[in-house]
Amino acid sequence: MAITQIRTTQFHDGSTDEIFTVTHDPIAELKDGEIKVRTDYISLDPAMRGWTTNKRSYMPPVQPGEVMRCFGVAKVLQSASKHFQPGDWVTGFMGVQTEGVLNQRGLRKIDLNYAEPKDYLAGLGMTGYTAYFGMTDIGEPKEGDTVVVSAASGAVGSIASQIAKLAGARVIGIAGGPEKCAYLRDKLGLDGVIDYKNESVNDGLKRNCPNGIDLYFDNVGGETLETVLALINYQGRIAVCGAISQYGDMGNALGPRNFMSVITQSVRIQGFTMKDYMDRVPEAFAYLLQAKMNGGIKFREHIVEGIENFETALAMIFKGENHGKLLLKVRK
Ligand SMILES: NC(=O)c1ccc[n+]([C@@H]2O[C@H](COP(=O)([O-])OP(=O)(O)OC[C@H]3O[C@@H](n4cnc5c(N)ncnc54)[C@H](OP(=O)(O)O)[C@@H]3O)[C@@H](O)[C@H]2O)c1
Secondary structure (H helix, E strand, C coil), rough: EEEEEEECCCCCCCCCCCCEEEEEEEEECCCCCCCEEEEEEECCCCHHHCCCCCCCCCCCCCCCCCCCCEEEEEEEEECHHHHHHHHHEEEEEEECEEEEEEEECCCECCCCCCCCCCHHHHCHHHHHHHHHCCCCCCCCCCCCCCECCCCCHHHHHHHHHHHHCCCCCCCCEEEECHHHHHHHHHHHCCCEEECCCCCCCHHHHHHHHCCCCCEEEECCHHHHHHHHHHHEEEEEEEEEEHHHHHHHHHHHHCCCCCCCCHHHHHCEECCCCHHHHHHHHHHHHHHHHHHHHHCCCCHHHHHHEHHHHHHHHHHHHHCCCCCCCEEECCCC
């Protein structure tokens, strides 16, 4: 029986965003160490731009013609692995496809007693873990710090902002549009917001950070990073999580012209990916589950339905049209 897959047609080179096609191919035969799954939810991530760009990165690019890589949650239908049984639920890297045959390596069982499958792709999944390690391990917010977070209403940013609040910091969020800023201020209790689509980030930071910035959680890079560097305090920290403003044309990505501030202000700037922290996932999961249960952190998801809508749904991320963690429910 044929299944539906989303494959790439070419590498992303900045010339077009239309690099995906829908195919209907038979499912592969199950071999030793593999499982057959039915995909339930797919995580739509800014990283998908990087995965389809032919450049050195933290993992090899998806080759044209391959099924697109994604994080997903799926139910096991058949198993030739001693680690998984039919009926189990798994998460990990899988293809954008309705069903598939996956190698057992890199897959993790999920427990539906704690949360729904989709939660393991959102606040209790990679997104939450990224916010947790980036903010706690690299950012190290302290009581009284002024912390700035960009793309603050998004999947990672909203959790990172709330972790900094729980640490006793004053948190200023930068986001695009009045709805996102109202969410940050009224629902998440941030101390200040900057709607970068309607005011200059420089003016907003000067208004909200009269004593400078102690910690910046960077999700966007580009001009915003440059503006923050001009206001960062002596021995400030910058956790570099992402640079989404630059993903459209990574061959011409902008570096901050005032990078010298890192030297003159003795700034600690550190990038990271979740790959650095895979052995500590249980720690992040326990923290986030506790925070979810006691209401310390609020999670928000934005769900699009139908695998055929993959490409248009992914594009929403780069237009700022997602309100929370963007997920694709494979079946309507
Ligand atoms: N290091 C890691 O391991 C890791 C893991 C996951 C994610 N990330 C990075 O973290 C960042 C956030 O990812 P996410 O999954 O949480 O996505 P998200 O914040 O839920 O969605 C992306 C948001 O970025 C903002 N954005 C889009 N284009 C922009 C532009 N040109 N300039 C400024 N902002 C723009 C939009 O919000 P506005 O409407 O507010 O502009 C959009 O909603 C990304 O840079 C991503 O690559 C890193």
